[in-house]
Amino acid sequence: PVCWIEMLSRVFSNLVRVRVTLCYATALFVIASLLLVLGPHTQDRVVGRLSTNLDNLGRGNVGTLLGSAFVTAEGYTYLLLPGLICLLALAELLWRSRRLVQAFALGHVGATLIVAGGLAAAIKLGWLPISVAHATDVGLSYGTLAVLGTLTALIGGAPKLAAFAMTIRLLVDGLLPLAIDWQQMLAVLAIASLLVGNLAGLQQTNLKRML
Numbered sequence: 001p002v003c004w005i006e007m008l009s010r011v012f013s014n015l016v017r018v019r020v021t022l023c024y025a026t027a028l029f030v031i032a033s034l035l036l037v038l039g040p041h042t043q044d045r046v047v048g049r050l051s052t053n054l055d056n057l058g059r060g061n062v063g064t065l066l067g068s069a070f071v072t073a074e075g076y077t078y079l080l081l082p083g084l085i086c087l088l089a090l091a092e093l094l095w096r097s098r099r100l101v102q103a104f105a106l107g108h109v110g111a112t113l114i115v116a117g118g119l120a121a122a123i124k125l126g127w128l129p130i131s132v133a134h135a136t137d138v139g140l141s142y143g144t145l146a147v148l149g150t151l152t153a154l155i156g157g158a159p160k161l162a163a164f165a166m167t168i169r170l171l172v173d174g175l176l177p178l179a180i181d182w183q184q185m186l187a188v189l190a191i192a193s194l195l196v197g198n199l200a201g202l203q204q205t206n207l208k209r210m211l
Contacts, residue, residue: 054133107146
């Protein structure tokens with residue numbers, strides 16, 4: 001009995017260290033299951049209400065910036081959960097819960113606002129039709145890629161190349177049905193990275209460091 005108590009105590013203490021990951025994964029699982037039971041009509045309504053499109057944001061529905069991270073339009077939540085749990089648990093063990101929440105939230109909200117700003121400008125210039133303002137934009141890819149990018153930035157050169165190869169293999173082989181989503185997210189992150197890097201480089205006086 002003592003051995004079992006000690007083992008359960010260790011398991012519980014380890015689970016506490018990744019409590020944010022477990023709570024988020026549980027919420028995703030419960031919401032996805034409820035939407036599956038309620039049917040596609042209800043799912044479409046929920047996705048429409050929580051979508052961070054220009055129509056919702058223009059009406060002041062800022063709650064979509066949070067709610068959009070808990071649903072997926074295509075219903076691939078169950079397929080994404082295992083990889084998501086591993087990624088977020090690793091980040092939480094390295095950074096602690098608070099920093100994980102900050103990285104995920106900043107990535108999700110920041111990328112959402114960048115996309116919204118770009119779409120608004122494109123519509124105003126006539127590059128995109130006004131119907132784009134009502135397009136659905138939900139999912140956990142913004143925050144997940146932000147956490148993945150931050151983790152990648154903290155590792156060295158050789159491991160970084162291995163992580164890059166593993167990421168490409170995961171995206172191409174494992175997440176091909178979601179290609180439209182993650183390609184858009186990667187494009188946004190690449191543009192944001194270029195902008196932030198160049199703006200930060202303007203203050204650098206050391207030529208070697210700037211290069």
